[in-house]
Amino acid sequence: MKIADVRVIVTCPGRNFVTLKITTESGLTGVGDATLNGRELAVASYLNDHVRGLLLGRDASQINDIWQYLYKGAYWRRGPVTMTAIAAVDTALWDIKGKAAGMPVYQLLGGKARDGVLVYGHANGATLDEAVAEVGRYLDRGYRAVRVQCGVPGLATTYGVGKDRDFYEPATAGPRPEEAVWATEKYLDFAPKLFDAVREAHGFGFHLLHDVHHRLTPIEAARLGRAAEPYRLFWLEDPISEELQEGFRLIRQHTVTPIAVGEVYNSIWDCHRLITEQLIDYIRTTVVHAGGITHLRRIFDLAALYHVKTGSHGATDLSPVCMAAALHLDISVPNFGIQEYMPHTPETDAVFPHSYRFEDGMLIPGDEPGLGVDIDEELAARYPYRQAYLPVNRLEDGTMHDW
Numbered sequence: 001m002k003i004a005d006v007r008v009i010v011t012c013p014g015r016n017f018v019t020l021k022i023t024t025e026s027g028l029t030g031v032g033d034a035t036l037n038g039r040e041l042a043v044a045s046y047l048n049d050h051v052r053g054l055l056l057g058r059d060a061s062q063i064n065d066i067w068q069y070l071y072k073g074a075y076w077r078r079g080p081v082t083m084t085a086i087a088a089v090d091t092a093l094w095d096i097k098g099k100a101a102g103m104p105v106y107q108l109l110g111g112k113a114r115d116g117v118l119v120y121g122h123a124n125g126a127t128l129d130e131a132v133a134e135v136g137r138y139l140d141r142g143y144r145a146v147r148v149q150c151g152v153p154g155l156a157t158t159y160g161v162g163k164d165r166d167f168y169e170p171a172t173a174g175p176r177p178e179e180a181v182w183a184t185e186k187y188l189d190f191a192p193k194l195f196d197a198v199r200e201a202h203g204f205g206f207h208l209l210h211d212v213h214h215r216l217t218p219i220e221a222a223r224l225g226r227a228a229e230p231y232r233l234f235w236l237e238d239p240i241s242e243e244l245q246e247g248f249r250l251i252r253q254h255t256v257t258p259i260a261v262g263e264v265y266n267s268i269w270d271c272h273r274l275i276t277e278q279l280i281d282y283i284r285t286t287v288v289h290a291g292g293i294t295h296l297r298r299i300f301d302l303a304a305l306y307h308v309k310t311g312s313h314g315a316t317d318l319s320p321v322c323m324a325a326a327l328h329l330d331i332s333v334p335n336f337g338i339q340e341y342m343p344h345t346p347e348t349d350a351v352f353p354h355s356y357r358f359e360d361g362m363l364i365p366g367d368e369p370g371l372g373v374d375i376d377e378e379l380a381a382r383y384p385y386r387q388a389y390l391p392v393n394r395l396e397d398g399t400m401h402d403w
């Protein structure tokens with residue numbers, strides 16, 4: 001199973017995606033997502049200029065060795081660019097291994113441990129009434145878990161409230177990021193009112209989630225977690241900036257609201273203390289940014305030992321290739337919690353034909369050999385890369401804040 005070709009495909013069917021495609025001498029192909037929102041070309045270059053030549057001629061079946069070769073071999077370990085590049089290679093090799101075995105990847109991971117993958121959808125509204133109505137729309141569509149985000153009175157823009165109702169996209173095309181404004185006190189006063197209104201209108205028969213997007217200090221997050229307790233959130237996501245693992249201990253001391261974190265972590269070394277000290281309830285690392293199926297499985301296994309469940313990131317900047325890979329892992333691990341799901345636009349779905357499907361609040365991975373996802377290269381070529389950035393965020397006095 002020698003690797004004969006390695007190609008990096010950059011395409012922008014509405015938003016940028018980087019995809020790695022590996023072909024073996026016998027003609028088997030595998031795909032891996034390599035998208036790093038706002039820094040896409042850095043990963044494309046890493047793969048093209050520093051990884052491609054190392055893979056040609058190597059045995060595609062040696063996934064573990066290739067992973068270590070790229071990780072230890074780089075000397076410079078971890079970090080989003082390196083780990084996204086390694087993830088792309090790893091994912092493509094699992095896809096190939098599945099095709100070579102004639103089995104879906106979840107079979108290679110030990111088989112299905114559940115019927116489907118519980119997902120949460122994104123309800124958001126500029127006003128409280130709109131947000132409450134949006135939650136209802138998701139429940140009507142069969143979602144059993146809904147994340148709610150809402151414009152904060154007195155703030156012009158708020159994280160999670162998109163311009164498009166169905167296809168949330170925070171990155172904007174152009175040479176510079178958009179600038180947003182933030183006021184913690186306004187948000188902290190408003191958020192419990194939002195949870196109250198949602199529960200009042202729709203009851204407690206579904207899971208309610210909320211994302212803080214790294215904007216609070218530990219004590220502020222503790223205050224919000226405590227205020228949210230009557231509304232029984234499934235989780236409070238990214239309450240504080242993710243670098244300070246000790247910060248989560250302080251939150252824990254004050255509230256029983258479950259905590260989820262991890263979309264910006266790239267390795268087990270970023271979250272091992274959070275897991276082993278049981279400072280979080282859900283780990284949100286995902287395939288594309290945390291070293292692929294091989295490494296994510298290690299994180300999930302460690303988490304399982306400490307009763308921490310999975311809750312992988314699944315925003316639209318993670319391509320359908322990442323989603324397919326995540327689903328194979330989600331359906332097979334013992335400690336699965338939930339999977340984030342934001343449907344892609346029809347343009348993106350056409351570029352990445354896939355067999356996973358939404359059914360009754362769950363995603364079901366396809367049963368064909370490999371990951372059940374591909375890239376239509378001809379179509380992809382019609383959408384050239386467009387520079388785009390995630391927003392930056394400032395306090396009302398101009399101080400740079402976490403976005």
Ligand SMILES: O=C(O)[C@@H](O)[C@@H](O)[C@H](O)[C@H](O)CO
Nearest residue numbers: 037170211263314315317340
């Ligand atoms: O929970 C989430 O889905 C978010 O935090 C993401 O939308 C995040 O902002 C984007 O993936 C950034 O690219």
